[in-house]
Amino acid sequence: MTRTDVRLVPLALAVWLAAALLVGRTLAPLVVAGLAALGTAGLVVRARGRRARRAGRTGLPGVVLCLVGVLAVALIVAADARAARSELLAEASRTGERATVDLLVAGEPRALPSAWGGAPRYAVDVRVEHVRTGSGQRARAEPVALPAALVGTRWKDVVVGERVTASVTVAARGLDGRRPRYDLRGATAPRPLEPASPVRRVAHGLREGLRTAVVGLPPDAAGLVRGIAVGDTRDVPDDLVEAMRTTGLTHLTAVSGAHFSLVGALVLAATAALRVPRGPRIAVTVLALTGLVVLVGPDPSVLRAAGTGAIGLLALAVGRRGAAVPALAAGVVVLLLLDPWLARSVGLALSVAATAGLVVGGPLVLGGLHGARRWCAAALAAPALAQLACAPVLVLLSPNLATWSLPANLVAAPVVAPTTILGLAATLAGPVSPGLASWLAGLAGYGAGWIAGTARAIAAWPGASLPWMSGPAGAALLVVLEAALVTLVVVRARRARGVGGSWDP
Structure with missing residues (x-):
């Protein structure tokens, strides 16, 4: 009978738990990363000091591996935390000011019921890559990397992987256990920036x-x-x-x-x-x-x-x-x-x-x-x-x-x-x-x-x-x-x- 190898299971559970607790936070990932680094260093020093006497009898390698996994995921979450926020989108959602956004189309257009018999509307999953608000001296811009749901009337023919720009009204959904998400409503017709790759078009x-x-x-x-x-x-x-x-x-x-x-x-x-x-x-x-x-x-x-x-x-x-x-x-x-x-x-x-x-x-x-x-x-x-x-x-x-x-x-x-x-x-x-x-x-x-x-x-x-x-x-x-x-x-x-x-x- 083949014996099941479960040595990597604790690592997977530790990384999963750490990621679930840390995503969406800013300071906590850095604190956890520091503690994990200190714990890893301490255990490595301890293991080296007792290697001769405890060779083959210690569970320290598994513990060290779990701490390294937690350290890695904490650093990744900390690096992602900045990109997961957008001051301009948050401000536009509060004030109702329209924003110009550069988008990567991430999903196929889905037809929605028309409002009062008007033009057909489509919902599209997108990824916001750049935000611009205001004009003239009040113009501001910000690079971001956030998912969003867009609704517009002339979005039937966009292709997954295509990059476009449009003017939208922003509404915040909040975290809801996931990345901050926004609804982009009243989108103007998409203006192409970069076509989808040939593979995506095929x-x-x-x-x-x-x-x-x-x-x-x-x-x-x-x-x-x-x-x-x-x-x-x-x-x-x-x-x-x-x-x-x-x-x-x-x-x-x-x-x-x-x-x-x-x-x-x-x-x-x-x-x-x-x-x-x-x-x-x-x-x-x-x-x-x-x-x-x-x-x-x-x-x-x-x-x-x-x-x-x-x-x-x-x-x-x-x-x-x-x-x-x-x-x-x-x-x-x-x-x-x-x-x-x-x-x-x-x-x-x-x-x-x-x-x-x-x-x-x-x-x-x-x-x-x-x-x-x-x-x-x-x-x-x-x-x-x-x-x-x-x-x-x-x-x-x-x-x-x-x-x-x-x-x-x-x-x-x-x-x-x-x-x-x-x-x-x-x-x-x-x-x-x-x-x-x-x-x-x-x-x-x-x-x-x-x-x-x-x-x-x-x-x-x-x-x-x-x-x-x-x-x-x-x-x-x-x-x-x-x-x-x-x-x-x-x-x-x-x-x-x-x-x-x-x-x-």
């Missing part, structure tokens, strides 16, 4: 090609094919969104680690069948996953999903099952050092929980199985383990249990992979053959229709959402109950194999 064209390919499909299927394939949920009907939320199926329309794991596993299997050596096989898989990141848009949630989804694939590619947990811990540390604000991201918590559920619970449930039985058990166990692992995090957000989420995921699971692959194939076929793209999208529509029908049918069952104890106590209680359930299932399964004969073919 990705935009592919996504729009899929939108054309699904024309003619039923609304549920058309919206879900795009949502499942490339994470574009703009056309998913609102009542279907609510049904999927009630049944725990919303993760299917968010580009998650499962998407990257599926594509990566397919590429690995294809290259292995062609007898490609391990090194080139890994390189081709990385290239394919990079292309998927570019296709769906390299925003923080996609990068987080790509990182967590690649963890299991890395362990699989190098042939070491025990490498999954340290790879997950290392991936968490890297993501948090790149963007400490992810420590307060529900998306990261859900991705890590789902991945941990699979890499820890999978071997327990599938141990001793081989061949077709193992594949069937894995197909049933994967959504069950991911759902169980994510449930405590979801309870912290809303003290309700999606009672039927497990059967809903089990019913939907068989068509998720074919729908995803066919949707991506339709996306790539669009520029070459629109007819082939429409045909592939039509095939994907059957799976999307099955998922939509499952969500709507199960959401109508009695007790689809039940109240649960709120707060950390409710999450802890759910963890205990789930651990008991998994233990019972594993013990009974192993006892059945030992008493009734082996399950192995």
Whole structure:
């Protein structure tokens, strides 16, 4: 049996906790960085003084590693704190003065209801890079790096990655547990500053090609094919969104680690069948996953999903099952050092929980199985383990249990992979053959229709959402109950194999 290496888990937990506590603060990161540096230096000196007598018997290296991680994240947060503030945006939000902003387009335009029958309005996620207020001698300018949500009437055709400038009215949202965010309202038409890169424009064209390919499909299927394939949920009907939320199926329309794991596993299997050596096989898989990141848009949630989804694939590619947990811990540390604000991201918590559920619970449930039985058990166990692992995090957000989420995921699971692959194939076929793209999208529509029908049918069952104890106590209680359930299932399964004969073919 492969022993799980958990030595990097304390480091990941320490970095996550430090980042969650420090982001959004100014003085605290510097204080923590100083204390971590002093603690690290003291422990290193102590370890050197006792090296001969305590060699191989001390836990100091692990403690030092945790302190170094805390020091690194504290310094990064301190450096980020200045860029996360904008005096001019804050002043414009208080006075109502219009500001001229230079923006990086970070998301696809989303249509909003028109006000009093006026011109169509669009919401766009942007990143503010420069602010200018006033004119003449009162003119002031400030470089910043802040996310914002913009609403305007002539923003339908902007492309992710494009840099534009516009005049806006600023409204502050406040911190709300995340970076300071602002609403930019009444935006004038965007004036181009710098076009999106050729790669971004190609990705935009592919996504729009899929939108054309699904024309003619039923609304549920058309919206879900795009949502499942490339994470574009703009056309998913609102009542279907609510049904999927009630049944725990919303993760299917968010580009998650499962998407990257599926594509990566397919590429690995294809290259292995062609007898490609391990090194080139890994390189081709990385290239394919990079292309998927570019296709769906390299925003923080996609990068987080790509990182967590690649963890299991890395362990699989190098042939070491025990490498999954340290790879997950290392991936968490890297993501948090790149963007400490992810420590307060529900998306990261859900991705890590789902991945941990699979890499820890999978071997327990599938141990001793081989061949077709193992594949069937894995197909049933994967959504069950991911759902169980994510449930405590979801309870912290809303003290309700999606009672039927497990059967809903089990019913939907068989068509998720074919729908995803066919949707991506339709996306790539669009520029070459629109007819082939429409045909592939039509095939994907059957799976999307099955998922939509499952969500709507199960959401109508009695007790689809039940109240649960709120707060950390409710999450802890759910963890205990789930651990008991998994233990019972594993013990009974192993006892059945030992008493009734082996399950192995």
